[in-house]
Amino acid sequence: MRELVDRARLILSRELNVDLSALLPSQRLREDLGMDSIIALNLIFAAEKELNIVIKEEDVVTLVTVQDLERLFDRLSD
Numbered sequence: 001m002r003e004l005v006d007r008a009r010l011i012l013s014r015e016l017n018v019d020l021s022a023l024l025p026s027q028r029l030r031e032d033l034g035m036d037s038i039i040a041l042n043l044i045f046a047a048e049k050e051l052n053i054v055i056k057e058e059d060v061v062t063l064v065t066v067q068d069l070e071r072l073f074d075r076l077s078d
Helices: 002-016 037-051 066-076
Strands: none
Touching (some): 002 037
16 A cells, blocks of 8 residues: 555654655665664664554664665555
């Protein structure tokens, strides 16, 4: 469901304090957008709470780019 992915992008932009329109699929979460471990935890907690989903730790460690995050939420929406 694309709606879940769009909502996840909103959470990402809010947690990173980055304009939604500035988020590009190829951007690296850490290197390009400055996501550190605290922001990552906040992102996961917010997404789980707001989207009523469960994100596994093994999924989190594979996230490198915005597109990886979009794919994860797309998969979780099935």
